[in-house]
Amino acid sequence: MSRIKIDVDADNMLGRQFSDLERKNLPFAVVQACNATAFEIRQVWAATAPRVFDRPTLMTRNAAQYRKATKQKLWAEVYLRDEASGGTPPAKYLLPEVEGGERRKKGFEILLQQKGAMPPGMFAIAGAGAQLDQYGNVRPGQVSQILSQLGARQDTLQNQTETSAARRRGKRRRGGEYFALQQKRGRLLPGIYERIATGFGSAVRSIFIFTRAAAYRPRFNIFGLAQRTWDRLMPFHFNRELAKALESSKFKGGR
Numbered sequence: 258m259s260r261i262k263i264d265v266d267a268d269n270m271l272g273r274q275f276s277d278l279e280r281k282n283l284p285f286a287v288v289q290a291c292n293a294t295a296f297e298i299r300q301v302w303a304a305t306a307p308r309v310f311d312r313p314t315l316m317t318r319n320a321a322q323y324r325k326a327t328k329q330k331l332w333a334e335v336y337l338r339d340e341a342s343g344g345t346p347p348a349k350y351l352l353p354e355v356e357g358g359e360r361r362k363k364g365f366e367i368l369l370q371q372k373g374a375m376p377p378g379m380f381a382i383a384g385a386g387a388q389l390d391q392y393g394n395v396r397p398g399q400v401s402q403i404l405s406q407l408g409a410r411q412d413t414l415q416n417q418t419e420t421s422a423a424r425r426r427g428k429r430r431r432g433g434e435y436f437a438l439q440q441k442r443g444r445l446l447p448g449i450y451e452r453i454a455t456g457f458g459s460a461v462r463s464i465f466i467f468t469r470a471a472a473y474r475p476r477f478n479i480f481g482l483a484q485r486t487w488d489r490l491m492p493f494h495f496n497r498e499l500a501k502a503l504e505s506s507k508f509k510g511g512r
Contacts, residue, residue, distance in 0.1 A: 282502035288326045289501075290494035295323035295333035298486045302479055309477040310354070311393050320347035321479060335483045355479055365400050365409075369449075372409035374437040375467055376447065384463025386451060395464065403449055403464065406435045435464065 275283065302321035306313045316338070324334040337355075339348035345363075353360045362370075362380070369375035383389065388396045404410045434452040438445055449465040 278503065278506060279499065282499060282506060284328055284331060285502050286495055286499035287331050288328060289498040290491060291326035291331070291333040292323075293494040293498070294487055294491045295325070295335055297490055298335050298483045299323055301482060301486055305477070305482065312391055316341065316344075316347060317351065320351055321483075335480075337479065351479075355477060365404060368404055368409045369407070369437070372407060374407050374409060374439070374449070376439050379447070379467040379469055381449070381465040382468055384448060384450075384466050386462025387464045399464065403435045407437060407449075439467075 299319075299321045303318045306318045306320070310317060320338050322336055322338050324336070326333045337346075337348040337351055339346050341347070345361075349361060360380070366375060366381050369381070370377055370379075375381060383393075383395050388399045390396050401410075435449060436452065437449050438447050440447055445461070446463075447467040448463055450461045451464050452459055452461050
């Protein structure tokens, strides 16, 4: 489920009969009320997301979208944004958070598995040594470096060559040399590690740990939020818009 339809049965909602003049203005009032309610649902989601998710991205905060009601379509649709430029749309990555269940594979996980750096059926979660951005995700630059050094980029020209790897080691740069473990080795769990230079030699730190399960428990039901907001605000918006329409009709001579 990625959308909810917001419509209104005015007779049932308000529990009263309408005059002929009111009935003439019902379509206009319904359209305006549906759109006003849908807009507020989007605003409520944007305000609520930071309390539900840890440092949500702007795309997550603005995930709730709506299609307006019209005279020909007396309902509005609230839905999770299903497109994104150069990334995964919220309709895909948020539904497991809304409904629960196993999360989808991320693009870099698919590339690691295709290369054989990560065993099939596993997921990668951030390790203790990962560079995290303001949203708690491993920084794209570090993910890109890992894919390049492991030869997992789709564009092979972007993968690190043996010459560039040797040059990197020759400069004795601190960090930046990544390797993958498909099986546990000593105390190191399967994952992606970074080899770093220290004053006492070298050490490793975990960037990603591989795990068999990456499931979400339902955390926040945007569609339940939409229903509750509709129940609370739709009668108010409908009464207000109908009153405005009636006032306009009286000004125009009852047309």
